[in-house]
Amino acid sequence: MKKTVLITGASSGFGKATAELFAARGWNVIATMRTPQELPGTFVTPLDVQKPETIRAAIDAGLTRFGRIDAVVNNAGYGAFGVFELTPDEKVREQFEVNVFGVMNVVRAVLPHFRANKGGCIVNVSSGAGVFALPMISLYNASKFALEGFSESLSYELGALGIRVKIVEPGGVITTKFGERSAKEASLLSSGIRDYDSFVSEAHQVFAAMRASRSASKDSTSEHVAEVIFEATNDTSERLRYVATSDILPLVRARRQTSEDEYMAFMRASVAPKPPAGP
Template sequence: MKTVLITGASTGFGRDVAHLFAREGWNVIATMRSPEAGAELARRDNVLVTRLDVQERASIEQALQAGLARFGGIDAVVNNAGFGLFGVFESLPREKLQEQFDVNVFGVMDVVRAVLPHFREQKRGLIINVSSGAGVFGLPMSSAYCASKFALEGFSEALSYELASLNIVVKIVEPGGVLSTDFGKRSGQEVAGITPPADYAPFLTRANEVFTGLRARRLATSEEVAGVIFRAATDGTDQLRYVATKDIEPEVKARRETSESQYMAFMRSRFSPGA
């Protein structure tokens, strides 16, 4: 039986992909900041629920050792833990920007750093980093989140070249918005009480109209994204990127398949106050 370690497994993609791996016969190390939230997962014989906070390096090592002690090895890691910080950049406190990168970038790096010696020893391994459409194209009111996911994408791609000769594969899964996740709830809590300068009002009116339309396009579920993550783990390829939801396909296509001028005209036309 293969074993996967998943971060952020208490809700959303992490929880659903943990259940999916377990149903498919994998051993699962389901990690989360509050293990009591994983009571349902813990009832499965092939699942270990244990604490891991990506902002605490000691907890990363402790979770890794607990998983190795329980299952004897780790074949794959899914770096899913993350959150979104939204609002116009000028209004975002510096300490929240730091936390955005601590969780979405440095936390991932610390998990990878902890598991690599084990992967090198067994001469194989798989790392799947959950990114976002916001790691492909920039969005207003999402500068901090986009910056963290752009950084994650660059790190993942560069890392994939470093590790290929060691038979360690790196993959990126890029979801857009989904219907069944608590991501938006936490994001709303993060921006509560943050008031932008009044000068941004015309832009914010237009941006909110666009985001309302984007939310209406959300057709995927958390379970469907979990299915893409599982496919990335089991398709036997070295494919780097997987677009996980259809709602972001127009923006991804514009970014990756058109010229820079066409792409910028497409995006600017959507967010201009006079559009």
């Protein structure tokens, strides 16, 4: 029998590439998105991670169509960009509603089915921003750090039930959307608290350099990340984390393979804007 996967955020980016890859590899694909649009070879149904009723409806529709769900890829998410002090409270909450609570909503809804089947796989798409922190994305970092902790703890709980949890960490921190968003918000940031102007200007330079590095990396594509998601979904070992793109490896290694002092020195030298000179 064909296996079935449900993918959130499948309208573009990693989610769309993943849906296309699973379909090409012979899986039944439940491609979910807030505003349904045609995606050949898949069963498209609406799902908004902020609305639990749509999650339940999407799962029910998938089960009616295919009879079983073997894996869920929690891909839906976005990254808030900007100085924390200038970010409205509603934007802070929205970041967590989508990136953290949305994932929890999907997991909670699918677990009864997985428990009944005595198996299943949950793949949570994190980010390099779930491993290391960068300037100007404090909220995105916070949400992905939370997702990583949730996923690791969940893997212990569900492993005893035969349900696997996987974390995929792409270099998705530096994406075209991030670049577009930073440009759109530049005037807002600079017209806010003037004390941040120098920091914001330098932070943009840091991100520009990282985008250039990412563009030179051959595996920094949605299609490659989809391949890693597919690998993680089919990996029956106890491995938890999968770094999906090589552009973030230096930062990941600094975080996970060096001392705290070495890591902080490396990050301050590599990505942290320099403080202003004293009087």
